[in-house]
Amino acid sequence: MKKLFTLLVVFALCGSKYVQGQSLTDKTVARQILNDRNLDSIQRNALQLLKGFSAGTSYNEVWIRDFNTFIRGSLKVRDKQTVKDVLLLFFKIQGDDGNIVDGLVDTSKAHGGYAYRYSKLLPTWAAHKNTVETDQESSLVQAVKKYIDVTGDASILTEVIDGKTVMRRMEDAMQYILTDRWSARYQLVKGATTIDWGDVQPEAGWGVAINKQTKWSIDIYDNAMFAIALRDLAEMKPAGYTFQKNWQDIAAKLKKQVRAHLWSSANNKYIPHLYLNGSPFSGSFDEKAILYTGGTICAIMAGFNTPAEIKQILRQFRAAAAKEKYATIGITVYPPYPLSQFPNMKPYLYQNAGDWTWFGGRIAEALKPYGLLTDAYRDLKPMLARAIENKGFYEWYDVQTGKPKGSGDFRGEAGVLYDAIDILKLWAKQVLKEG
Template sequence: MRTKFILLSILMFAFSASLVAQNKKELAKKILSDKKMDTVYAMAEKLLAKGFNAGDGYPQVWIRDMNTFIETSCKVYNTDTIRKNLLTFYRLQQPNGEIVDGYVLKGHVTWNDPNIYTSDLDPGHVGFKNTVETDQETSLIQAIAKYIRVTGDASILNEKIGGKTVLERMAFSIDYLLKNRYSEKYQLLTGATTQDWGDVQIEGGAVVDVDENTHWAIDVYDNAMFVIALNDMIGFTKLTAGKQKWMNLKQLTSTNIRKYLWDEKNHKFIPHLYVNGSPFPADFDENKMHYHGGTAVAIEAGLLSKEEIALVNKQMLKNVALSGAPSIGLTIYPPYPEGIYKNSNASKLYVYQNGGDWHWFGGRMIQQLVANGFPQEAYDEIQPMLSIVLKHSKFYEWYGVHGEPSGSGDFKGSAGVLSTAIVMLRDWAQKNK
C-alpha cells in the first residue's frame, strides 16, 4: 500500500510539473507574438533617442526621471553623452554632499525657483531641487548602477571630480542623508509629508520645498529607494570594510522598514510615520490609504516575501476595480478627501498624485512581478497600459480615473519603465518557450 501511495504521488507531481511547463510555454508564445508590446517598445526607443529631458513639458534633466529610463537610453543613445549627463549631477553636488533634482544650462532657467544651486565645478549649469523629497541622492546612485550594468563602463566610479572619485561622492551623498534627512529614533530617512512617492507637500506653503508648514515624516518610498541604492553601493565596493559598512546599513534600514512601516495585519505599508505630529485631524484614519508606488519600489528593494507580493498585487487590482482607474498605476487608493489639508489643488480626487494613474510606477510593479515569479500576472496587468499608450500614440505622464491623458505627452519616465518591463517579459519568454 505504501509503495502504491509513493508511486501515485510521484505520478501526480510529474503531471503537475508537466502542466506548469506547458502553461509556461503557452504564455511565452503569447508574449513573444504580442504585437502591442512590439509597437510600444519601438515607440519608447524612438522617444528615448531624443535626449534626457523628462518630457515635452519639462525642459530640465531630472535624475528621478533619468533613473527610470536610462537602461533603454543606453541602447539607443550615445553612451558618452549619457556618461557626461550623469557626471554633471556630481559636478553640481553641494559642499554638504547634497544632490540636486536636476539641471539646465545657465541662462535657460524657465521657472521661478528661489533655490538655484550652483557649483564652481560646473559654471555652465544651474541646478534645482524639490526639497520635500528624499530620493535624489538614491536615484543618482541607482542610475549609475544601471548605466554600468548596461554598458559595462565601471570606470565612471573612478572618475575624479573636484578631487573626489564618483564612488567617494556617492558615499558623501549618503552622509548628507544621514546627517540631514534621518531620524535617529527610528533609524530611517525622513522627508516632508507627500502623497506616496510624490513631490508636493500636503500643507501647501512652498508646495515643493520644505518650509515652516512642513510636517516631517517617514515613508516606505524614500527608504526603499535607500535600500536599493545601498545594495548598489555593496556591488560597487571591493574592500571588505567598505562593503560591510553598506551591508550593515542596508540590513538596519530593511529591518526598520519592516518594523515601523509594514502593517502585518492588513498586508500593506502605512502611509507615514510622523516624527513630530501629523498634519491631519485626529479623527482621520490615514492608514486606510494604499500606496501603490512605494509598495512597488519596496518589492524592488526585496522587502516583501513572494506570498506578500501576491497579496499586495491582489489588493492593487481590487483598488483599481473599486476606483475605476485604468491600471495598477493608480497612485493611491482611496484618494485623500478634498479639504483634508491646505494644498487644495493636491487634494482633488484622482488628480495628479492623489489617485492619478501613473505608468511611471505601474510599470515598475510589472517589472517586479516578472522578477519575483509572477509572469502571468505581469503580462495580464501590463495590457491596459499598452492599450492606453497605443490609443493616444503617446506616453502621457498620468491618466485620470476614466483614462483621460494628462501632463506631459512625451513623458520619458513612462516610456522607460514600460520598455524595461517589456524587455523583462521577453527575456522570461525566451527562457521558457
C-alpha cells in the first residue's frame, strides 16, 4: 500500500495535463472518475457517518466549523427539519454582541474545561467559544447558505428567535467581526496567532483562549472565510429585506486589502501573518518561508486569486507534499514550525504539518469555477486512497508514517470528501455529455 500511496503522490505532482509523457484530456479523466468504484464506496460510507452531528468519536460537541463542512451530506440522510433545528441552536445561544459559539454539547457532557455559556432558550445545552478563532460567525452564515441551496427552504431566514429573525442575526454575527475582530489600520479581520486555520496559540498553556500572552494578527484564512460569508449573505437576502450595512461594498474592499497586505506577488503565496502587537516568534525565525495550504484553498474559494496565480499555488502545494513521504496537499503548513518557536505543538503534530483531508479535500470546490477539475482529481487521489486503505475517515494523518491520527469517524473529512466526489462526478458527466 505504501508503494501505491507513493505512486499516487507522484501522479499528483506531474503537472496539469501530463503524466509520464502522456496527455490526459478532460474526457479521459472524466471516464476515470465515473469508473472509479472507490468513489461510490467513500460516498456510501460517508453518508452512514453523517447521520450524526458531533465532530467525531473524540468529540461530544457539535462544532459549527465542522458542521459547515458536512451539512450537505447530513441533508442526504437526515430530514431537513432536524438539520435546520441544529443550525438554529447556534442562533439561540448567540451572544448579545452577535458572536457565535464554537461548540454545543449536552449539559451532562460539559466537562471539557471550557468556559461554558448557557441560554434560557437551550436549557439542556452548554456552549463554548474558542476565542483565538475568528471563523465561527462566518462558518454559521455559510452553513445556512448550504442548507438553503440543498433544500430550497428559505423560511429559515424569517425564523424569529428571541425577537430577531435569523437574517438579522446573521447580520449581527457579521457586525461582531467588524466590531470585535477588525483591524482599523488594515481594514481586515484579525484574530489570535495560530497555525493557518488552527485553533491553538504558540505559547504554552491553554491555547484556545485569548490571554495576556496573545499576539493579535491578520491571516488569510479568517479573511477568506469572512469574504465567503459576506458573499453568501448577499445571495440569501430575501426580497424586501433591507441590510443594515452595504455588505457587498465591505466584501469588495476586503478583497482589495487582502491583495495589498497578505498576498505576496513576488512569491505567489500568502504571508502567514501580519502582526498588530508584535510577533510571538523570535526575530531570527523566518516565518514567511512557511507555506499555508488550508487558508490558501479558502482564499481561492473566496475568489481572491487569478487562474495564473492558482496554477502557481498548486505547483507550490505539490512541491511541499513531495518533500514528505506520505503528504498530500492537505498538509497544513510546510515546513512545520520548530518546537522552539511553537511550544504548544510539536512539528508534524496535529495542525503543525499534520495532513488534513478536511481542508485539502476542499480543492475540488476551490477549482470548480476555474474548470480545473482534472487537477482537483489528481490532488484528491492520495486522500481518497487512504480513506479506502484505512476503512474510514480520520481527523488527520502523520506525513512521516502515513498513519491516521486524532479522532476516528471524523465527520469533517467525510463531508468534504462526499462533496468533492459529487463535484467530480457532476463535472465528469457534463464533460462526456458535451462530447
